Amino acid sequence: MDKNRGRSFQTIAARKAEFSQPDFTDSERTVREAISKICSKYPDEYWLEHDNNHKFPHDLYNDLARDGWLGICMPQEYGGSELGIAEATVMMQTISESGAGMAGASSIHMNIFGLEPVVKFGSAEQKKRWLPPLIAGKERACFGVTEPNTGLDTLKLQSFARRQGDHYLLNGSKIWISTAQIAHKILILVRTTPLDQVKKPTQGLSLFYTDMDRAQMQVTEIPKLGRAAVDSNVLFFENWKVPAEDLIGEEGNGFKMIMHGMNAERVLVGAEALGLGYAALRRAATYAQERVVFGRPIGKNQSIQHPLAESWMSLEAARLTIYLAARLYDQGYTSGEYANAGKYLAAEAAFEACQRAVLTHGGMGYAKEYHVERYLREAMLPRIAPVSREMIKNYIGEKVLGLPKSY
Numbered sequence: 001m002d003k004n005r006g007r008s009f010q011t012i013a014a015r016k017a018e019f020s021q022p023d024f025t026d027s028e029r030t031v032r033e034a035i036s037k038i039c040s041k042y043p044d045e046y047w048l049e050h051d052n053n054h055k056f057p058h059d060l061y062n063d064l065a066r067d068g069w070l071g072i073c074m075p076q077e078y079g080g081s082e083l084g085i086a087e088a089t090v091m092m093q094t095i096s097e098s099g100a101g102m103a104g105a106s107s108i109h110m111n112i113f114g115l116e117p118v119v120k121f122g123s124a125e126q127k128k129r130w131l132p133p134l135i136a137g138k139e140r141a142c143f144g145v146t147e148p149n150t151g152l153d154t155l156k157l158q159s160f161a162r163r164q165g166d167h168y169l170l171n172g173s174k175i176w177i178s179t180a181q182i183a184h185k186i187l188i189l190v191r192t193t194p195l196d197q198v199k200k201p202t203q204g205l206s207l208f209y210t211d212m213d214r215a216q217m218q219v220t221e222i223p224k225l226g227r228a229a230v231d232s233n234v235l236f237f238e239n240w241k242v243p244a245e246d247l248i249g250e251e252g253n254g255f256k257m258i259m260h261g262m263n264a265e266r267v268l269v270g271a272e273a274l275g276l277g278y279a280a281l282r283r284a285a286t287y288a289q290e291r292v293v294f295g296r297p298i299g300k301n302q303s304i305q306h307p308l309a310e311s312w313m314s315l316e317a318a319r320l321t322i323y324l325a326a327r328l329y330d331q332g333y334t335s336g337e338y339a340n341a342g343k344y345l346a347a348e349a350a351f352e353a354c355q356r357a358v359l360t361h362g363g364m365g366y367a368k369e370y371h372v373e374r375y376l377r378e379a380m381l382p383r384i385a386p387v388s389r390e391m392i393k394n395y396i397g398e399k400v401l402g403l404p405k406s407y
């Protein structure tokens, strides 16, 4: 805390993404500064242009890869830096907060923790084959769990893999798969034993990490509300031949593997939402200072000022929960109440901040050139994915409050 002694208060409008919160550890501070520096090359105009033209942000991705950030949580043995989720949380918040929003964060999200099942359950040969190219940014990966017919009811997913000699034949479909247009690899969860032949529904699902062989699948982009720089897709595959050596761990144990690291993923998405909320608030506070109507800055009106003050408090409360969840995760804590609560609170606070930022800008809030309308569109996403608000409340209701399962 010595670093903060005597430090004068910085307003949110002045702070930009290089501002370091007083509770940061030295290593979190280092991450914050380094990532801010990289992101400062990519202003809001860059993200607006990529959103308008549905263009993946290759430049930012390559910069982060070049400086080793794609391996922030990956083992050093394969080229990673083996830092914790706490540092990755700061990194994702900082990227989003720079104005890159969910688009910037989603462009590398899968690299940060997506391959945790490989790290934990893959063979030495698989790790050597898969991790170095991912960490170096030479291969991009996507994540295939959600299905059109089953949604959040993951255990009922219908895609099926049947073993045939040295390979599996995969049949089925996936929906909402981010970056599938440009990914080289996919981490995909499918059933290998029918649901009616397993003792527990969590059994009989298997996880593969394999080539996105476009000759054997159909990838169709979904037009959507926001985050257009990063594509979302429907996948269809029929008798897709996947080598048996691409199966991770034991057949039938895929669900257990995918659950591992789920809390970390919630923390990271929460951090991405937070960044968006702070970016919106920064723009709102700046505009409220500068815009003069009825002979005074609009920020002098408490109906403009107070909602923004409330948003700062909500974002900070969410941030403290998210950072607590991240640090607990790094200490080996496995329960999900703080990760889920943090993701929920961050997504709600970010959405509210974005909405208030649009309203603060009046008509200009509706114009693309002020960027807050893009933030607002993106702010819907962390409320829905990777797990919805309702499912988080179900989790807290059951696990924390001990109430009966409602579904």
Ligand SMILES: Cc1cc2nc3c(=O)[nH]c(=O)nc-3n(C[C@H](O)[C@H](O)[C@H](O)COP(=O)(O)OP(=O)(O)OC[C@H]3O[C@@H](n4cnc5c(N)ncnc54)[C@H](O)[C@@H]3O)c2cc1C
Pocket (backbone or CB within 6 Å): 142, 143, 144, 145, 146, 147, 150, 151, 152, 153, 175, 176, 177, 178, 179, 227, 232, 381, 384, 385, 386, 387, 388, 389, 390, 391, 394, 406, 407
């Ligand atoms: C832009 C975007 C990117 C995504 N990227 C990926 C990706 O890369 N890979 C991937 O696998 N998936 C991805 N997803 C999918 C995402 O994880 C799902 O959309 C999300 O989990 C919700 O599932 P669903 O859309 O099927 O909703 P549904 O399961 O159809 O649910 C619809 C609504 O009903 C509610 N509901 C359902 N059951 C209950 C219940 N029991 N109690 C209370 N409420 C309930 C839900 O909360 C939700 O509000 C992405 C989604 C989006 C929008």
